[in-house]
Amino acid sequence: MPDQPGDVWDRRVASGLAFLRRRLSGDYQVDEFGFDPELTESVFHPMLRLLYRDWFRTEVTGLEHVPADGAGLVVGNHSGTVALDALILSAALHDQHPAHRYLRLLGADLVFRMPVVSEIARKTGGTVACNPDAERLLRSGExxxxxxxxxxGVGKLYSDRYKLQRFGRGGFVSAALRTGTPIVPVAIVGGEEIYPMLADIKPLARLLKLPYFPVTPTFPWLGPLGMVPLPSKWLIEFCPPIPTAHLTDSADDPLVVFNLADQVRETIQQTLYSLLERRPDPFGP
Structure with missing residues (x-):
């Protein structure tokens, strides 16, 4: 006998009450970084799902390049004035990968100095972007x-959209080399259009101790409404992994690190160009 509408709602209510009991009693697990899988799946991913699936109409390809088990280092382009791309990538990967892998994001120090944002970042699996934390996660198979x-990348002007910025010193490459972890480049198209940054008011950014203060077509002119992202069409493509297991002895060789970082950067840049050709209309279906 098929479920009746009332049965479905009864199960949802019972599940919700059970979730609340576990949270209030402390009967749930977090790891050494503060990652809370139950809270992530029950609260944060459903909200992000509305964004990536319904608002941004996101298409994801190349998921077979993300390991079904064991460690992998996913390296992506960053954009959008507000870094929604990292959150969207995390939720889309977990939802659509056959093994439902969690993406443990590495974030800037500023993220973990902000009271509420820091707690959310930790609960959803994030940690500070430093080599010791990255290597611990990779060695544990994440x-x-x-x-x-x-x-x-996040704070560049709209006129520089989809032009990758400098990758820094390649610390992510060193972490991959030391752990023998494959590097999976990923290209994300769509993030540049959600808050097109027309100008950066640098004096105000310095006053507020922010990396930039954006001016977009809707912010600050529309106040809080200016924080609603524009409904751009998103394409995400995971590229074939770059193996590093044969280079573990070269983790401290600057030339090897630079060349590998440059290879990853070029792979992402060329994939962005390819995706942009597939998406001629930024706000199309």
Missing amino acids: VVGVFPEGFK
Whole structure:
């Protein structure tokens, strides 16, 4: 006999009450970094699912390149004024990967100095972007996500959209080399259009101790409404992994690190160009 509408709602209510009891009693697990899988799946991913699936109409390809088990280092381009791309990538990977892998994001120090944001980042699996934490996660078999452009990528002007910024010193490459972890480049198209950054008011950014203060077509003109992201069409493509197991003795060789970082950067840049050709209309279906 098929479920009746009332049965479905009864199960949802019972599940919700059970979830609340576990939270209030402390009967749930977190790891050494503060990651809370139950809270992530029950609260944060459903909210992000509305964004990536319904608002951004995200298409994901190349998921077979993300390991079904064991460690992987996912390296992506960063953009969008507000770093929604990292969160969207994390939720889409978990939902659509056959093994439902969690993406353990590495974030800037600023993220973990902000009271509420820091707690959310920890609960959803994030940690500070430093080599010791990255290597611990990789050695424990996690899929780790890093965005080497950092604030240079997120805070660039719309006129520089989809032009990768400098990758820094290649710390992510060293972490992959020391642990023999494959590097999976990922290209994300769509993030540049959600808050097109027309200008950066640098004096105000310095006053507020922010990396930039954006001016977009809707912010600050529309106040809080200016924080609603524009409904751009997103394409995410995971590229074939770059093996590193044969280079573990070269983790401290600057030339090897630079060349590998440059290979990852070029792979992402060329994939972005390819995805942009597939998506001629930023706000199309």
